[in-house]
Every structure is written in C-alpha cells, then in structure tokens.
Amino acid sequence: MxxxxxxAIIMEICNPIIYHFLRSLKNNSQTITxxxxxxxxxxxxxKMPSQYYLFLSLALFCIGVMGVLMxxxxxxxxxxxxxxxxxxxxxxxxxxxxxNDPNAQLFVFFIMxxxxxxxSIGLAIIVMMYRKVHSIDVHILNRLKN
Amino acid sequence: MNIYQITFWILSLFTLAFAIGxxxxxxxxxxxxxxxxxxxxxxxxxxxxxxxxxAIVNIIVYAGAIMVLFLFVIMLMNLxxxxxxxxxxxxxxxxxxxxxxxLLIMVAAIKSSLTGLEGKNIDLINSTDIGLIKNLGxxxxxxYVFPFEIASVLFLSAMVGAVVLGKKDSALKxxx
Amino acid sequence: xxxxxxxxxxxxxxxxxxxxxxxxxxxxxxxLLGIIALLVVSILDYQAHSVQAQxxxxxxxxxxxxxxxxxxxxxxxxxxLLIFHxxxxxxxxxxxxxxxxxxxxxxxxxxxxxxSNLLILFLGIEILSIPQYILAGSDKExxxxxxxxxxxxxxxxxxxxxxxxxMTLIYGATGSFDITSEKFVGQxxxxxxxxxxSFVGILLLLIxxxxxxxxxxxxxxxxxVYDGSPTAFTPFMATIVKVSVFVAFIRLxxxxxxxxxxxxxxxxxxxxxxxxxxxxxxxxxxxxxxRMMAYSSIAQAGFMLFSIFAVNSTLAYKGILLYSVVYSLxxxxxxxxxxxxxxxTYDGFNGLAKKQPVLAFTATVCLLSLVGIPLxxxxxxKYFVLSAVVEQGKYIWIVVFAVLMAAISAYYYFRxxxxxxxxxxxxxxxxxxxxxxxxxxxxxxxxxLLLGVLPSLVFG
Numbered sequence: 001m002x003x004x005x006x007x008a009i010i011m012e013i014c015n016p017i018i019y020h021f022l023r024s025l026k027n028n029s030q031t032i033t034x035x036x037x038x039x040x041x042x043x044x045x046x047k048m049p050s051q052y053y054l055f056l057s058l059a060l061f062c063i064g065v066m067g068v069l070m071x072x073x074x075x076x077x078x079x080x081x082x083x084x085x086x087x088x089x090x091x092x093x094x095x096x097x098x099x100n101d102p103n104a105q106l107f108v109f110f111i112m113x114x115x116x117x118x119x120s121i122g123l124a125i126i127v128m129m130y131r132k133v134h135s136i137d138v139h140i141l142n143r144l145k146n
Numbered sequence: 147m148n149i150y151q152i153t154f155w156i157l158s159l160f161t162l163a164f165a166i167g168x169x170x171x172x173x174x175x176x177x178x179x180x181x182x183x184x185x186x187x188x189x190x191x192x193x194x195x196x197x198x199x200x201a202i203v204n205i206i207v208y209a210g211a212i213m214v215l216f217l218f219v220i221m222l223m224n225l226x227x228x229x230x231x232x233x234x235x236x237x238x239x240x241x242x243x244x245x246x247x248x249l250l251i252m253v254a255a256i257k258s259s260l261t262g263l264e265g266k267n268i269d270l271i272n273s274t275d276i277g278l279i280k281n282l283g284x285x286x287x288x289x290y291v292f293p294f295e296i297a298s299v300l301f302l303s304a305m306v307g308a309v310v311l312g313k314k315d316s317a318l319k320x321x322x
Numbered sequence: 323x324x325x326x327x328x329x330x331x332x333x334x335x336x337x338x339x340x341x342x343x344x345x346x347x348x349x350x351x352x353x354l355l356g357i358i359a360l361l362v363v364s365i366l367d368y369q370a371h372s373v374q375a376q377x378x379x380x381x382x383x384x385x386x387x388x389x390x391x392x393x394x395x396x397x398x399x400x401x402x403l404l405i406f407h408x409x410x411x412x413x414x415x416x417x418x419x420x421x422x423x424x425x426x427x428x429x430x431x432x433x434x435x436x437x438s439n440l441l442i443l444f445l446g447i448e449i450l451s452i453p454q455y456i457l458a459g460s461d462k463e464x465x466x467x468x469x470x471x472x473x474x475x476x477x478x479x480x481x482x483x484x485x486x487x488x489m490t491l492i493y494g495a496t497g498s499f500d501i502t503s504e505k506f507v508g509q510x511x512x513x514x515x516x517x518x519x520s521f522v523g524i525l526l527l528l529i530x531x532x533x534x535x536x537x538x539x540x541x542x543x544x545x546x547v548y549d550g551s552p553t554a555f556t557p558f559m560a561t562i563v564k565v566s567v568f569v570a571f572i573r574l575x576x577x578x579x580x581x582x583x584x585x586x587x588x589x590x591x592x593x594x595x596x597x598x599x600x601x602x603x604x605x606x607x608x609x610x611x612x613r614m615m616a617y618s619s620i621a622q623a624g625f626m627l628f629s630i631f632a633v634n635s636t637l638a639y640k641g642i643l644l645y646s647v648v649y650s651l652x653x654x655x656x657x658x659x660x661x662x663x664x665x666x667t668y669d670g671f672n673g674l675a676k677k678q679p680v681l682a683f684t685a686t687v688c689l690l691s692l693v694g695i696p697l698x699x700x701x702x703x704k705y706f707v708l709s710a711v712v713e714q715g716k717y718i719w720i721v722v723f724a725v726l727m728a729a730i731s732a733y734y735y736f737r738x739x740x741x742x743x744x745x746x747x748x749x750x751x752x753x754x755x756x757x758x759x760x761x762x763x764x765x766x767x768x769x770x771l772l773l774g775v776l777p778s779l780v781f782g
Binding site: 051053054056059060063066067071078086090094106117118120123125126 | 154158161162165166168169174177178181184185188191192195196197199200203204207208211212215216219220222223225237238240241242244245246248249252253256257276277281282285286289290293297300301303304305307308311312
C-alpha cells in the first residue's frame with residue numbers, strides 16, 4: 001500500500017482511528033491487510049533513518065565553516081564556531097540513539113562545558129582587542145603585520 | 147510520512163534557515179537572535195530523540211547563558227548598527243564555494259559507502275530512556291568522574307584567563 | 323596520575339601565592355619549587371607504573387612509556403622555568419597567574435601523554451590551548467600581543483570544531499570513544515573493512531592536528547602568534563606544547579590507525595613536503611631572529627612529522643622522544659639569548675661573541691643542534707626519525723628531500739653564528755645575564771652535547 005501527499009499525512013496522523021476503522025472493515029478490504037498496515041506502521045512511525053540526521057548536521061557544520069570564512073566580525077566568527085560545535089552535538093546525540101549508548105550524550109555535555117569556557121575567554125580577548133583598536137574587524141590583524 | 151517525520155522536516159528546515167540567517171544577516175544582534183532560534187530548533191531535535199536532559203541544558207546553557215554573554219558584549223561595544231565592513235564579493239564567494247565543496251565532499255564520501263550506517267535507524271518513540279537525567283547522572287559520576295574533575299582545571303584556567311585579560315591595568319595603578 | 327593532580331593543585335597554589343606573597347621573588351621561587359616537586363612526583367609515578375600499567379575507567383592508561391615521557395617533558399619545562407622565570411614575571415602585573423597557567427598547561431600535557439579515550443584527548447587539547455591564548459595576550463599594552471592572542475584563539479577554536487567533528491564521525495563508525503576497546507580496534511583492523519565515516523573522521527583529525535602543530539598548509543597563524551606573543555612565552559608554546567601535541571597524535575595514529583596507514587600516509591607525506599619547503603625557505607628571508615625562530619619551528623615540525631609518518635617502528639618512537647627533548651632544549655637555549663637582546667634583528671647580534679662569549683657559545687651549540695650537526699643531539703634526533711622512514715621502505719625520496727631542506731636550514735642558522743662571531747657591532751643588551759643565567763645556559767648546552775654522544779639516555 002502506497003499513499004502519497006496529504007492523504008498519507010492525514011492517514012498517518014489519524015493512524016489509530018483508521019486502524020480501528022480498517023480493522024472493522026477487514027473482510028471487505030481488498031488491498032489493505034492488517035499486516036501490511038502494521039508493517040507500514042512499524043517502518044515509518046517508529047523509526048527514523050539516521051542518515052537524515054547525519055546529513056542535517058553535516059550541512060549545519062558546513063554553514064558554520066562558511067560563516068567563519070565569510071565574515072569579518074570576530075564575534076560573528078565566534079558564533080559560527082558555536083554553530084559548528086552544535087552540529088557536532090546534534091550528530092553525537094543521533095549516534096547515541098543509534099547505538100543506544102549514553103557515552104555520546106555525556107560527550108555532548110563535556111562539549112558544552114568546554115564551549116562555555118572557550119566563549120568566555122574568546123569574548124575577553126575580543127573586548128581587550130576592542131579597547132585597544134576600537135574595532136573587531138579581523139582584517140585589522142593583517143594591517144598590523146610588520 | 148507521519149507526524150514525527152513531519153516534525154523532523156519542519157525542524158530541519160527551520161534549523162538550516164536560521165543557521166543561514168546567522169551568517170547572512172548584517173546586524174550582529176540579528177545574528178545572535180538567529181543563533182538562539184537555531185539552538186531552540188536543535189533542542190527540538192533532542193526532544194524528538196528523547197534526550198530531554200540535553201535539550202534543557204542546551205536551552206539553559208547555550209541560549210540562556212552563552213548567547214546572553216554575546217549580546218552583552220555586542221551591546222557593550224555598541225555594534226548594534228550595520229557597522230561591519232563587508233568582505234569583498236570575491237572573498238565571500240570563495241567562502242561559500244569552499245564551504246559548499248566541503249559539504250559536497252563529506253556527503254559524497256559518506257554516501258558512497260554507508261557501511262556503518264546502512265539499515266541503522268533511530269528508534270524515535272519506543273526508545274530507551276538513556277537520555278534522562280537519572281541515567282546520565284549515574285554514568286557521569288561513575289565512569290566519567292575523572293573527566294568531570296579534569297574539566298574543573300579547564301574552568302579554573304578559563305576563569306583566571308578572563309580575569310587576567312579583562313582587568314584594567316590602569317584601574318589598578320590608581321588603586322595603588 | 324599524581325603528577326596530574328599535583329599540577330592542578332599547584333596552579334591553585336600559585337594563585338594564592340599571588341594573593342599572599344608580596345614580592346615577585348617569592349612568587350618565582352614558589353613556581354620553581356612547584357616544577358621541582360612535579361619532576362619528583364613524575365619520577366615517583368614512573369617507578370610506580372614500571373611494574374604494571376594503570377587504567378582509570380578506560381579514560382587513561384598510564385604505563386612505563388607515558389610516564390617516561392612525562393618525566394622528560396617535565397624536565398624540559400623545569401629548564402624553561404629556571405631560565406625564564408624572571409622574564410615571565412616581567413611580562414605584566416599578574417605574574418602569579420602566568421605561572422598558574424603554565425602549571426595548568428602541564429596538567430594538559432600529562433593528559434595528552436597518557437589518554438586512552440577520545441574525550442580525554444579533547445579535554446587535554448583544550449586545557450593545553452586555553453591558557454596559551456591568555457599567555458599570548460598577556461602583554462596587554464602591546465597591540466601585537468593582542469593580535470597574536472585573537473588570531474591564535476580564532477584559529478584554535480576553529481580547529482577544535484574540526485577535531486570534534488572528526489571524533490564524532492569516528493564514533494559513528496565504531497560506537498566507542500575508548501581507543502583500547504574491541505569495537506574501536508576492530509574498525510581499524512584493515513583498510514577494506516573501514517567505514518567511510520571513519521575515513522572522513524581521520525582526515526578531519528589530521529587537519530586539526532596540522533593546525534595545532536603548525537604544519538603547512540595550516541601554519542599561517544604561527545609566525546604572527548609566535549612573533550607577537552611576549553618573548554618569555556614563545557619558547558613555551560613552540561617547544562613543550564607543540565611536542566606534547568605530537569606525542570598525543572602519535573599515540574592515536576600509530577596505535578589506533580596504524581593498520582590503515584595507507585589511508586592517511588599520503589596526506590602526511592604532502593604535509594611534510596609543504597612544511598619543509600615553506601618553513602625553511604621563508605625562514606631564509608626573515609630579518610627578525612624571533613620571526614626566524616617561528617619559521618624554524620614550522621620547519622622542525624616538518625621533521626617531527628616523519629615520526630608519525632613511519633608507522634609502527636620503534637625507531638620512530640625513539641626518534642620523537644629524542645627530537646622532543648633536543649628540539650625543546652635547543653629552542654629554549656636560543657630564545658634565552660634572544661630575550662636578553664635589545665634588538666631582535668640579525669644586526670642586533672653583531673659582535674655578541676666579544677661582549678658575551680658565554681651567551682654566544684651556548685647559542686651556537688643550540689643552533690648547531692637545530693641544524694643537526696654531528697656531536698650535537700640534533701644529529702641523532704634527525705637520524706632516528708629519517709632512518710625510521712628508510713626502514714619502512716616507502717617514500718624514500720622524502721628522506722632525500724628532507725636532507726636537502728636541512729642543508730637550506732643551515733644557511734639561516736649559520737647566519738646568526740656569523741653575526742655573533744665574524745661581524746663587529748655593539749650587540750646592545752636588554753638585560754645583562756647573571757652568573758646564574760650563564761651557568762644554566764652552559765648546563766643546557768652541555769645536555770645537548772651529551773645527547774649528541776649518548777642519545778640512548780632519553781630512551782629510558
């Protein structure tokens with residue numbers, strides 16, 4: 001049984017109702033058997049392919065990399081690095097669910113700890129720089145070279 | 147499609163859109179707000195994967211603490227207008243191309259032979275409760291007690307550093 | 323293990339010393355006491371672990387090799403602190419905090435020497451890096467120091483992101499962070515069964531590693547950061563920190579990824595070639611000795627990369643141990659002379675041999691060791707890492723290339739010696755060296771010469 005579009009969405013959302021409805025009509029039904037429905041139910045309702053999350057977090061990671069390469073504002077570069085770390089976190093949680101392993105979720109915890117420390121240092125450095133040159137443009141770093 | 151997949155697609159769409167907003171918006175304040183929205187979307191993904199503890203911590207630590215710190219610094223520097231000079235078009239284009247190429251290469255390399263992930267699905271509903279505070283706490287304070295203690299050294303050095311860098315020397319001179 | 327605890331605790335002690343001890347001399351003595359205590363404790367650790375290896379929940383594996391490296395690196399750090407303690411205190415107002423940060427870095431060094439879990443590798447690298455960002459920017463009045471700090475921070479944070487992505491992909495392929503676990507080892511048994519996830523992961527780890535040890539083409543931050551940082555901290559960053567990152571990654575790449583070396587050896591080979599060319603050729607054109615030493619540290623990293631390149635050879639381990647000690651001591655010796663000078667250019671060194679014969683002599687020994695002249699430790703260091711590659715039998719042409727590059731490096735090192743001995747000038751000093759300084763520098767030079775005769779001393 002394959003249904004697409006809105007019909008499928010409605011069917012999936014109201015799955016239990018349709019389920020019972022179909023069950024009552026079991027004998028009349030020609031195309032749908034309960035087993036087929038259950039198979040569909042199990043395949044789509046409970047599981048989620050982990051590749052989706054893998055590609056989502058890779059895309060997020062690369063957006064972060066792009067931001068680091070594109071922007072000149074040091075604070076926004078720092079924010080893009082945070083975005084990269086969050087992509088990593090998302091992927092770790094995905095793998096943690098995939099392997100059913102709490103270690104990865106604790107790794108995420110430690111990444112958050114380190115990110116907090118890193119941001120505090122980074123902002124301290126940026127503020128120190130700003131006091132001196134009144135700019136947080138990273139291009140000024142090249143101008144200062146001898 | 148079912149309601150979980152629909153939620154996943156909508157959340158993913160919003161996550162990517164907000165992330166692009168972070169790197170495209172010219173005003174730093176907008177960037178910060180977009181980043182906070184991205185974090186909320188990522189927290190939504192965590193809830194979807196039954197990792198409630200991380201979802202809450204993500205909101206409290208990232209969106210609550212770290213991003214407010216960013217906002218403070220931006221306000222402090224009075225950067226709330228479009229003061230940032232733009233990189234020239236070529237450099238921006240090169241950034242986009244290299245980031246996109248990185249994505250393309252990674253996706254192509256991983257997709258070409260998904261030996262590790264093939265057929266591995268994430269159990270979204272009937273998942274176990276490893277992401278709950280009780281389980282994570284047990285593991286954290288048994289197996290991970292050593293890194294937990296070591297992280298204190300990291301924080302200590304970050305604290306010392308922030309004070310050393312942030313303190314104004316001229317203020318010290320007048321005090322002496 | 324005790325060394326890790328003590329280095330953390332002594333950092334706190336230094337912070338309290340800054341609060342309660344009024345004179346700068348007392349603070350310096352506290353720091354020296356701390357590093358001596360650390361040396362003693364790491365020797366005791368070595369004796370304790372020589373019987374059997376110790377593990378902590380699969381996080382750390384402390385055995386005889388790791389604790390021996392801890393002793394060596396602590397000894398190098400002790401030499402650094404003994405020579406530079408006055409200059410560190412002179413950098414700024416917060417001298418106690420600088421010493422505290424150095425002790426925190428040592429904590430990270432011990433973690434990197436003995437980790438057996440990717441989480442500890444990550445935490446170790448962060449504990450290593452964060453104090454360095456601060457030390458680079460500690461001269462707050464100097465704008466070049468601020469610039470060095472910001473540049474170092476942005477590059478370091480970016481490479482941390484790449485490192486984490488690499489670790490995550492490797493976790494996705496293996497299902498474990500513990501590099502000694504069966505799942506982890508099984509994944510990297512042979513190339514054909516390796517998942518593409520771990521392939522990408524290894525490459526990302528390699529890039530991030532290149533950032534940390536300043537291997538070309540990821541070296542661009544190095545000259546500015548080493549040049550801009552206060553001269554008292556540059557030798558610390560260029561030697562002790564860089565060497566311990568090398569040891570950490572050798573641990574990962576040899577023990578875990580050794581069987582799949584075909585996947586990453588070509589990347590390392592191209593890194594070596596680029597690093598040697600860029601480091602050596604650019605160093606020739608430098609006018610400032612401090613900047614020249616920054617490029618020289620890139621070039622030396624190229625030689626140290628050979629020890630990663632030669633997989634599973636005992637010569638490579640011996641080579642990296644000897645190279646770390648000799649390179650650290652030689653660089654510390656050269657920087658100890660540079661920091662005494664007023665003018666960092668070559669011309670500033672004219673006539674140093676007449677004015678300060680001891681300084682000129684020790685600097686000459688250190689520079690000869692960096693070139694790799696026989697009878698200095700540098701010769702055997704280079705010999706061991708290169709012969710490890712020859713023994714492996716692949717890519718012999720790189721060895722020939724490296725020898726050529728070592729010849730180029732002789733040009734800019736000998737230029738310093740020529741300035742000191744064969745040119746006339748007044749060689750203006752910033753601070754006059756005391757007898758104590760001279761004794762230490764001679765001791766340093768003697769160790770380098772001794773290692774040139776008896777290199778087996780560092781093999782444990």
